[in-house]
Amino acid sequence: MTWVFDHLGLLGDLTVTHVYLSVLPVVIGLIIAIPLGWAASRWRPARAILLTVSGLLYTIPSLALIVILPALISTKTLDPINVIITLSVYTIALLVRSIADALSAVPGTVVAAATAIGYRPVRRFVGVEFPLAIPVVVAGLRVAMVSNISLVSVGALIGIAGYGQLFTNGFQLQFVTEIVTGIVATLLLALVADLLLQLIGRLLTPWTRVGR
Amino acid sequence: MNLLTSWLFDPTNWSGSTGVPARLVEHLWYTALALLIAIVIGFPLGALVGHTKRGGFALVGAANVLRALPTVGVLTLVVLLAGIGLVPPIAALTLLAIPPIMAGAYAGIQAVEPVVVDAARGVGMTEREVLFQVEIPNALPLIFGGVRSAALQVVATATIAAYVGLGGLGRYVFDGLALHDYPQMAGGAVLVAVLAVLVELVLTGVQRLVVSPGLRPVRTSGGIQR
Amino acid sequence: MIEFQAVTKRFDDGTVAVDELDLTVDPGRITVFVGPSGCGKTTSLRMINRMIDATSGSILVDGKDVRQSDPPLLRQGIGYVIQQAGLFPHRTVLDNIATVPLLAGWSRAKARKRAEELLETVGLPANMGRRYPAQLSGGQQQRVGVARALAVDPPVLLMDEPFSAVDPVVREGLQDELLRLQGELDKTIVFVTHDIDEAIKLGDKVAVFRTGGILAQYDTPAELLARPADEFVANFVGRDRGYRALGFLAASGLGIGELAGVRLGATVAEAKAALRDGWVVVVDERNHPCGWLSADHLSSVDDSAAVTADLVLAGGSLYDTEHGSLRSALDSALSSPSALGVAVDADGALVGSVTADEVLRALAAARTAGEVPQ
Numbered sequence: 047m048t049w050v051f052d053h054l055g056l057l058g059d060l061t062v063t064h065v066y067l068s069v070l071p072v073v074i075g076l077i078i079a080i081p082l083g084w085a086a087s088r089w090r091p092a093r094a095i096l097l098t099v100s101g102l103l104y105t106i107p108s109l110a111l112i113v114i115l116p117a118l119i120s121t122k123t124l125d126p127i128n129v130i131i132t133l134s135v136y137t138i139a140l141l142v143r144s145i146a147d148a149l150s151a152v153p154g155t156v157v158a159a160a161t162a163i164g165y166r167p168v169r170r171f172v173g174v175e176f177p178l179a180i181p182v183v184v185a186g187l188r189v190a191m192v193s194n195i196s197l198v199s200v201g202a203l204i205g206i207a208g209y210g211q212l213f214t215n216g217f218q219l220q221f222v223t224e225i226v227t228g229i230v231a232t233l234l235l236a237l238v239a240d241l242l243l244q245l246i247g248r249l250l251t252p253w254t255r256v257g258r
Numbered sequence: 259m260n261l262l263t264s265w266l267f268d269p270t271n272w273s274g275s276t277g278v279p280a281r282l283v284e285h286l287w288y289t290a291l292a293l294l295i296a297i298v299i300g301f302p303l304g305a306l307v308g309h310t311k312r313g314g315f316a317l318v319g320a321a322n323v324l325r326a327l328p329t330v331g332v333l334t335l336v337v338l339l340a341g342i343g344l345v346p347p348i349a350a351l352t353l354l355a356i357p358p359i360m361a362g363a364y365a366g367i368q369a370v371e372p373v374v375v376d377a378a379r380g381v382g383m384t385e386r387e388v389l390f391q392v393e394i395p396n397a398l399p400l401i402f403g404g405v406r407s408a409a410l411q412v413v414a415t416a417t418i419a420a421y422v423g424l425g426g427l428g429r430y431v432f433d434g435l436a437l438h439d440y441p442q443m444a445g446g447a448v449l450v451a452v453l454a455v456l457v458e459l460v461l462t463g464v465q466r467l468v469v470s471p472g473l474r475p476v477r478t479s480g481g482i483q484r
Numbered sequence: 485m486i487e488f489q490a491v492t493k494r495f496d497d498g499t500v501a502v503d504e505l506d507l508t509v510d511p512g513r514i515t516v517f518v519g520p521s522g523c524g525k526t527t528s529l530r531m532i533n534r535m536i537d538a539t540s541g542s543i544l545v546d547g548k549d550v551r552q553s554d555p556p557l558l559r560q561g562i563g564y565v566i567q568q569a570g571l572f573p574h575r576t577v578l579d580n581i582a583t584v585p586l587l588a589g590w591s592r593a594k595a596r597k598r599a600e601e602l603l604e605t606v607g608l609p610a611n612m613g614r615r616y617p618a619q620l621s622g623g624q625q626q627r628v629g630v631a632r633a634l635a636v637d638p639p640v641l642l643m644d645e646p647f648s649a650v651d652p653v654v655r656e657g658l659q660d661e662l663l664r665l666q667g668e669l670d671k672t673i674v675f676v677t678h679d680i681d682e683a684i685k686l687g688d689k690v691a692v693f694r695t696g697g698i699l700a701q702y703d704t705p706a707e708l709l710a711r712p713a714d715e716f717v718a719n720f721v722g723r724d725r726g727y728r729a730l731g732f733l734a735a736s737g738l739g740i741g742e743l744a745g746v747r748l749g750a751t752v753a754e755a756k757a758a759l760r761d762g763w764v765v766v767v768d769e770r771n772h773p774c775g776w777l778s779a780d781h782l783s784s785v786d787d788s789a790a791v792t793a794d795l796v797l798a799g800g801s802l803y804d805t806e807h808g809s810l811r812s813a814l815d816s817a818l819s820s821p822s823a824l825g826v827a828v829d830a831d832g833a834l835v836g837s838v839t840a841d842e843v844l845r846a847l848a849a850a851r852t853a854g855e856v857p858q
Contacts, residue, residue, distance in 0.1 A: 106450075109418055110447040113431055113446075225331055225335045228331050371573075373567075377571070380533065380559055387587070472576065472618060
């Protein structure tokens, strides 16, 4: 335990990097996944293609993707950007399906009512369809977030900072405490992130909190 | 693109004890082993909790915590504590494969319609018959989903396990890293990616064969009177 | 025979679902449990095959307390049909029906053969055997559910709102099927429903339950309609009690008047000639009534035109002289645009007419003859 207190500064820095590397892909992934998910919910061929490609990408192990990316898009081999892009790809793959399913599950009667009232398509999407899809999207976000927080550590294997550094360092120095600290820190971060997302989800959907 | 394929097309990399076929077999062997043990442990747990409807909250909670564990952390910890060799990394792989299988079994059995389970008891099945003849067959799609998810998890983690001394395709990534040999790293990565996709396809095929046709989403053809 | 002896069911949260129930179900008859939600009818049914166990009291099936039997074995000997059928989605229709025989140890071949027979018995085509439940409609699934329950020919059949989840037209068909089957099989059937009309139609005896698991009245449908035990039963049975009671009076003495018909394809002139009191009925080539023509709407049509199907006015309900009751006779008279009920024989061919006055006259005669329950 004293080790932890002695290295709070390091832990702080690593936390900042880890948070940055896990949250940014989720944000990027969400932004890209929304229009893709909408397209998949609207047109059957789009759904088939998008879901197949998503499924395929999600199948590829993280380390493999991180290593292959530099060859595909000419990034530097050991650049953190590879981790960000990899995790964004996973987030997109996960969320496209979630969003497509969530939008398809919005009752047709509600959409019809909105159109009949006079909503134009974009406004209707923003004001009616997407809000109703939020609970499912938040569920998908939680999975993506926790998954990313765990995966960022893989980047340490090729030298990218984050809690993973505690694992590689601890392993090389045969120092168990450091590794355990890393695991605990990861779990704590995942817990906090999960709770925050749940909270945001509830705040955005007051209608689910009312009633019996 | 050359970077990705140059190492792969070199025939010397395909022979010998460190050649691709050998490493591939190692990788598959670790995967199969960890997956099987994870199924033996995780499936009965998930199925039982799903059938008796008791302890679901605890099970889902446990699965979530296990899923949040960083794979690199678990691998390094287990190997440091239990030493290098085959068993510690495989144990770590198994541990990480249990949550999806457990969750899949639990979710699958939970999702069987209560009416169907009630009817199964009503026709005179014992609890064991209800579980094996009705609940599990109907839960197969979700059970298989869990197994597929676990399989991919293991393939991915086995790759990382090369870092703590295990064999398998991940070796190429770390050996390549140490030698600043990007083509080797990339070659290994491509092989792993292809293996993962193949495993998924094979398991999906098995699922098609094993799951009852009655559970597939129905497309009504012209001859059916509704 | 099934006997309830002071059966009570109290749940963990204190609610009393069934309160000191004493009731005997006659063998070989359809007994209906009916009542509003929360009256304990389903709970009572499910205690017979031990899907639920009673808190106190005993249930005897053919003299044996059900608690002395191993539940799965008990249930294999009792047919159980539920709402939404509960067919096993992962098995074909045939395999669903063959479930209990296989559990009981029959050979595969024997079980399969029995399943095929039953498929026919419940009125489904043989090729449906290879389909899966998801490919069947609600009504078809229910029929398979009944077939599955009948597989080992159990003497007792329990049916829990089996027809409530299908639409009214299909429901009527299923009810008629059940009555027909019972005519051939003579099973002891306990049937639960919340629909009083279904209870009256199907039940040889009807048990009306009150909320809280209390038995309000246990009688034949005719008795129930004529002499409800209290205000609850009277209200539950409904405001058309008198009218419905007519359904239990045979119309054997009912006088049938003459009714001339004109064929489809005849000219309008012939139709006009056949008019009686401003109305004539139109029949097809099998002498089945198709509808009515009135003087009023014939007046605007050319005499030489042919009488076609789209010219006629839809008629009311038909009164079957062989199987009909005073109720169907009265309904045919009331629903006819001409106030003349159309009477047909068992094949549906035109026989004559019947008026509301005639029906009331027949009712008075039945009262005098002591045929109406007092």
